[in-house]
Amino acid sequence: xxxxxxxxxxxxxxxIAAIEFLWSLPVLLLxxxxxxxxxxxxxxxxxxxxxxxxxxxxxxxxxxxxADSIADESEIKNMVVYGNTSxxxxxxxxxxxxxxxxxxxxxxxxxxxxxxxxxxxxxxxxFTTISLNxxxxxxxxxxSKP
Numbered sequence: 001x002x003x004x005x006x007x008x009x010x011x012x013x014x015x016i017a018a019i020e021f022l023w024s025l026p027v028l029l030l031x032x033x034x035x036x037x038x039x040x041x042x043x044x045x046x047x048x049x050x051x052x053x054x055x056x057x058x059x060x061x062x063x064x065x066x067a068d069s070i071a072d073e074s075e076i077k078n079m080v081v082y083g084n085t086s087x088x089x090x091x092x093x094x095x096x097x098x099x100x101x102x103x104x105x106x107x108x109x110x111x112x113x114x115x116x117x118x119x120x121x122x123x124x125x126x127f128t129t130i131s132l133n134x135x136x137x138x139x140x141x142x143x144s145k146p
Contacts, residue, residue: 037120041134044093048116049138051092052101055080056112056140059103070103070110070144077101080114095119105144113139 058079062071070076071085077098078087091097095117104111118134 033122037122040121041118041136044116044118045136045138047092048096048114048136051080051083051096052112052114052138052140054083055101055103055114056110056142058085059110059112060142060144070105073103074098076103076112080112108143108145109141110144111139111141113137 055076059070059076062075062079062085063069074087075085078085080101081087081091081096081098082089083092087098093116096114100115102111102113104113114137116136118136120132120134123132
């Protein structure tokens with residue numbers, strides 16, 4: 001008699017694991033989407049940081065034979081956004097423009113700042129008007145005069 005009851009309850013338990021998986025699947029997908037978006041934001045921040053660093057280096061080293069001036073501001077901005085001084089080609093990041101880069105010279109230092117609006121992959125929340133855009137900001141300070 002006991003074997004009959006055990007096999008009967010085992011037969012009733014066969015689909016439970018699949019149902020539990022279906023209940024937890026939306027939560028797992030949401031966690032994976034969050035990990036994906038965080039990783040992409042981190043990659044975009046790293047690209048922005050390297051671009052601003054390169055722009056600051058160009059600002060202090062781009063003008064040859066002068067130790068007391070920085071490169072042209074538009075060339076610095078183009079260096080940050082496009083990676084070249086002429087401003088040709090595609091931008092390093094989608095929404096990065098020369099207008100989102102600022103160059104400030106104060107005393108012996110030059111500061112290059114870049115602001116990039118990161119738009120998450122799952123940005124449009126259904127039934128809301130909430131903007132999930134995240135401003136990523138980085139700046140680099142370099143000495144321009146000896």
